[in-house]
Amino acid sequence: MHKDNTIIICRCEEVTYSTLQETAKLHQCSARELKLRTRAGMGFCGGRTCRPILDRVIEDFIPNTTADAIPLKYQPPVRAVTFGTVGGSND
Amino acid sequence: MSEILIIGAGPAGLSGAIACAQHGLKVTIIDEFIKPGGRLLGQLHQEPSGEWWNGMKEAEKLINETKTLPIDIRCGVSVYNIERHDADWYVYTNEGVFESPYVLIATGAAEYAIPVPGWTLPGVMSIGASQVMTNVHRVQVGKKGIIIGANVLAFAILNELQMAGINIERVVLPAESPISKKESNPEEVLKILTEAGHLAPSALLRNGSKLMKIDSLRRMALKYFPKGGMKINGTPLQLKKAAIEIVGNEKVEGVKLATIDSQGNIISGTEKLYEADFVCIAGGLYPLAELAAVAGCPFKYIPQLGGHVPIHSKNMETPIPGMFVAGNITGIESGKIAMAQGTVAGLAIAMASQSNAKIDEQLQQALQKVEEVRTKSPIQFIPEIAEGRLAMERVWEKESNRGELERVIF
Amino acid sequence: MTRIVHHPILGSLNNRQKFSFVFNGQELEAYENETIAAALLANGIRTLRHHEESGSPRGFYCNIGHCMECRLTVNEQANVRACLTTVKPNMAVQSGKQHPNIVKRMVEENE
Numbered sequence: 001m002h003k004d005n006t007i008i009i010c011r012c013e014e015v016t017y018s019t020l021q022e023t024a025k026l027h028q029c030s031a032r033e034l035k036l037r038t039r040a041g042m043g044f045c046g047g048r049t050c051r052p053i054l055d056r057v058i059e060d061f062i063p064n065t066t067a068d069a070i071p072l073k074y075q076p077p078v079r080a081v082t083f084g085t086v087g088g089s090n091d
Numbered sequence: 092m093s094e095i096l097i098i099g100a101g102p103a104g105l106s107g108a109i110a111c112a113q114h115g116l117k118v119t120i121i122d123e124f125i126k127p128g129g130r131l132l133g134q135l136h137q138e139p140s141g142e143w144w145n146g147m148k149e150a151e152k153l154i155n156e157t158k159t160l161p162i163d164i165r166c167g168v169s170v171y172n173i174e175r176h177d178a179d180w181y182v183y184t185n186e187g188v189f190e191s192p193y194v195l196i197a198t199g200a201a202e203y204a205i206p207v208p209g210w211t212l213p214g215v216m217s218i219g220a221s222q223v224m225t226n227v228h229r230v231q232v233g234k235k236g237i238i239i240g241a242n243v244l245a246f247a248i249l250n251e252l253q254m255a256g257i258n259i260e261r262v263v264l265p266a267e268s269p270i271s272k273k274e275s276n277p278e279e280v281l282k283i284l285t286e287a288g289h290l291a292p293s294a295l296l297r298n299g300s301k302l303m304k305i306d307s308l309r310r311m312a313l314k315y316f317p318k319g320g321m322k323i324n325g326t327p328l329q330l331k332k333a334a335i336e337i338v339g340n341e342k343v344e345g346v347k348l349a350t351i352d353s354q355g356n357i358i359s360g361t362e363k364l365y366e367a368d369f370v371c372i373a374g375g376l377y378p379l380a381e382l383a384a385v386a387g388c389p390f391k392y393i394p395q396l397g398g399h400v401p402i403h404s405k406n407m408e409t410p411i412p413g414m415f416v417a418g419n420i421t422g423i424e425s426g427k428i429a430m431a432q433g434t435v436a437g438l439a440i441a442m443a444s445q446s447n448a449k450i451d452e453q454l455q456q457a458l459q460k461v462e463e464v465r466t467k468s469p470i471q472f473i474p475e476i477a478e479g480r481l482a483m484e485r486v487w488e489k490e491s492n493r494g495e496l497e498r499v500i501f
Numbered sequence: 502m503t504r505i506v507h508h509p510i511l512g513s514l515n516n517r518q519k520f521s522f523v524f525n526g527q528e529l530e531a532y533e534n535e536t537i538a539a540a541l542l543a544n545g546i547r548t549l550r551h552h553e554e555s556g557s558p559r560g561f562y563c564n565i566g567h568c569m570e571c572r573l574t575v576n577e578q579a580n581v582r583a584c585l586t587t588v589k590p591n592m593a594v595q596s597g598k599q600h601p602n603i604v605k606r607m608v609e610e611n612e
Contacts, residue, residue, distance in 0.1 A: 007206045007268060011562070011570065014555055017206075017269060044580075045569040049204050049562065052377060052398070053270055060269070074384035076172035076183070079123075080569060080580060085171075085185055123566050125536060125587050135510060143510060167585070169566070201567055213547035213560030220564030220584075228539035229505040229514055255505050341558050342547045 009057065010050045012043020017057070024061035031058045032073075044080060093119035093163070095440055096182055096191035098170055098382060101129020102426045103418025103433035104197035105153040110437025110457070112160035114450060119191070120157075121168040121184060127154055129199055131426050133222040135251050139469050146426060147226070153430075173386045180413060193413050193440050196382050197433060200397070200419035203374030205240055205265045205274065208336040210372065214343030218373040222248045225255045233369030237346050238262040239334045240373030241280050243472050248373070249326060259326045260367060263348055266333035267355045274374070276355040277316075277330040281309055286474035313353045335362060337370055346370060376423045376472065383420065386411055391486050395479030396422030397472075404487045405458060407436035408443075415440055422479055423472045424465070431461040504532075504543055520590040537583035537594055538564065538571050549573060549583060549596055556599030572597065 007017045015038045023029070023037050034040070041047030041054050077086065095111055097104045100122035108118045120127070127150065134146030157164060165186065172183040173194070182189040202217045209215070214233065216224075218240070221232045236252070236259045238245055245262060252259055265275050273279035313330065320327025329348075333355065336347040350361035376397060383401035384390065388409045390399045400421055407415050417436035418429035438454040465477065473479065507513045518533040524541060531540035538561045541549065548558040549571050561571040564584045571583040574595040583594075 007208050007270070008211060009206050009270070011211050011568070014211075014552065014557070021269075044572065045567065048201070048567040048569070050206075052203055053206060056270055056272075074381050076385050078381045078385060079169040079171040079185075079566075081169075081171045081185060082580075086183075123585055125534070125585060145510065147511065169585075202563065211552075211557055211559060213549070213558050216561060217563050220561060223564045224539065224542065225505065226511065228535055229508070229511075230535075230539045230543045231503050231505060232542070254510060255508055342560070 009053055010038075010040040010043060010047075012045050012049075013039040015040040020054075020057055021061065024058075029062075031062060034058065034062070046078065046080065092190050093117045094191065094444065095119075095193040095195060096121070096180065096189050097195045097197060098122075098182065099129060099197035099199060099418070100124075100127035100164055100166070101197060101199050101418060102131050102149070102153070102429040103199070103420075103436070104129065104195065105150070105157060106430040106433030107195050107197060107415075107417055107437035107440070108162045108433075109153065109156050109160060110434045110453075111441045112157070112162050112437075114438075114441040114445065116161075116441060116444060118160075118162045119189060120162065120164045121170065121182075121186075121189065122164070122166050123169045124166060126166055127164050130219075133219075133226040133251070134426055135226055135254065136247060144426075149426070149430075170382060173382050175386065175411070175413070178413070193415065193443070195407075195415045195417060195433075195436050195440065196380075196386075196401075196420060197416070197418045197429075197436075198379045198382060198420050199429075200376040200423055201379040202244075202372075203377055205372050205374040206268075206270065207239060207265055207334055207372070209338055209343075210370075212337055212339050212343050213341070214339070214368060215337055215370045215372065218245055218248050218371040221257075221369075221371045222251060225252055225257060229255075231255075231257060232371075233367075234258060235260055235367050236369045236371060237334070237365065237367045238371045238373055239265050239346075240274055240375070241328060241330065242274070242283060242373055242375050244375055245371075245373035246323065248371075249323065253324050253326065259371075260365070261320060261332070262323070262326060262328045263332040263334050263346075264330065264351070264355070265372075266335045266349065266357060267351070271355075275333065275351075277313055277351065277353050278309065280330060281313060283474070285309070286471065310353065333357060334370075338364065343368055343370055376419065378420045378422065380416075380420050383409065383414070383416060386414060388414065389490070391483065393422075393479050393482050393486075395473055395475040395482065397479075400483065402486055402490055403483065404491070405435075405484060406439040406442075406454070407432060408439055410490055413443075422476060422483075424476060425468055425472070427464050427468065428461065431457065431464045435461060522588050522590065522592040522594060524594045525596055531588040535588055537573065537575065537581075537586050537588045537592070540588045541583065541594075551597065551599050553597065553600045554602065 094116045097120040100120045112118045131146035131150040168184045168186045174181045180194040224232050267275040320329035332348045333351045345364045345366045350358045388401040415436045417432040434457045529544045547560045559570050562568040566585045572580045575581040
């Protein structure tokens with residue numbers, strides 16, 4: 001095991017394993033709350049890289065996460081887009 | 092407005108387009124990449140028969156076929172949302188909104204990442220990234236590389252990198268960490284590799300794979316596993332070395348490795364820095380199903396298919412009206428399976444829009460083809476894939492029974 | 502890095518059109534129909550940007566448009582994925598830099 005658990009899990013927001021662990025422990029929070037508190041999976045790529053690991057971490061920290069349910073909801077936009085595109089000004 | 096919109100111009104999407112366009116349906120395919128072909132474009136390997144599987148050529152064949160049919164392929168289009176209103180799908184992209192009564196989601200797979208300290212340094216990439224850079228863009232990813240992660244995908248791409256003259260110094264395991272699972276345990280890794288068939292990294296594993304399925308023999312093999320690793324076409328596979336940290340100032344300069352025991356425990360004092368200018372992380376593949384999730388499709392977690400998979404029938408339909416899936420989004424398998432599944436989905440959509448006996452006959456043949464290709468397949472990314480498919484069939488049965496019940500009640 | 506011109510199975514790459522483009526003010530050579538990420542790597546450039554907050558250097562990671570690590574400013578349009586964008590003659594490409602975050606630095610200093 002890496003000594004100090006400083007492995008970056010979410011590359012976009014540079015959230016480390018220890019930050020996730022400490023936050024989960026301190027706040028006894030839900031998957032969604034953990035994400036919102038740490039910003040893990042909320043960076044530019046929207047969790048496209050770290051999401052499966054984040055799911056794993058959440059399963060370990062937060063009891064009663066069932067396997068079939070996706071711990072974190074998928075929401076649009078699933079790709080980074082400009083406000084112009086979403087707003088329709090590019091049409 | 093097209094009669095069917097396909098998301099993903101890979102083997103599944105292209106085959107699906109061809110199948111339904113042959114029955115007169117007007118098809119639009121959208122894809123994020125600069126050209127169609129999907130992951131076929133990077134694939135290159137020799138089959139046990141000696142024949143080459145040149146994915147680039149296979150993609151070309153499919154693309155040429157689409158040109159004779161009412162199929163419009165649009166590249167550089169990224170989908171960010173999908174919604175259904177009344178009887179139509181609305182697919183939101185950087186190029187505007189596409190509208191269609193049927194949608195086939197053929198978005199393939201994404202790679203599992205393995206976080207390693209230092210993995211944000213330039214020069215660290217997913218193994219798939221190195222495949223695309225090598226076989227599609229034909230640019231060398233570096234002079235001296237280390238692959239972290241030993242699985243079927245890693246060996247398939249290692250082979251391709253070697254063919255292109257790219258120097259991979261060694262293949263090692265990721266060091267045990269709170270987030271690592273089987274991929275850091277030499278015993279578990281060896282177990283998976285014995286299932287890899289002809290892609291197994293050495294003749295010993297290939298020929299001895301039946302023997303290696305016996306636990307005690309496997310343990311013995313690991314005990315006597317050569318310290319320097321087992322050579323795969325010149326590159327040592329070091330099952331007893333683990334990557335602790337990727338180091339470098341501004342970019343990759345090396346990887347700190349340590350010796351591990353058969354269970355993956357690091358033997359202290361064995362850490363040593365090995366020079367490298369690039370690192371490939373091979374975590375394996377999982378179905379890329381985010382759009383199906385956004386569209387409200389129910390999922391099932393089936394590890395034998397590679398993770399969370401949208402619930403679907405053998406005909407590739409989902410419980411959501413007008414939404415079909417095909418290819419790796421339904422489970423991690425080869426490009427050939429994706430093509431066969433694409434054909435099934437295309438014909439199923441043709442059936443849905445204009446049911447007739449001729450299409451049904453073709454559909455039955457296409458379903459048989461999927462089974463045939465699977466049985467003959469030399470590559471199996473997941474050894475228990477057939478079990479995974481059966482599990483999904485049972486889920487679908489339950490789902491459709493419940494659906495009928497609901498229809499009776501309401 | 503150099504290009505893989507000859508390949509035992511995929512064959513040789515010949516007769517490709519060459520042109521120049523600009524990365525961070527430096528004129529570089531590219532081939533037609535290749536991505537910005539491929540052209541930059543072929544020119545030996547691995548660092549595509551620096552993290553907005555920490556300033557850590559980043560290169561492409563997934564090379565197929567998922568990770569967004571290779572985002573660059575292309576002809577003044579921000580956050581364009583270098584791995585999914587074809588390089589064009591005279592294209593002006595700019596890498597992202599660490600953002601100054603005065604408030605955060607002040608808070609850190611007073612902690």
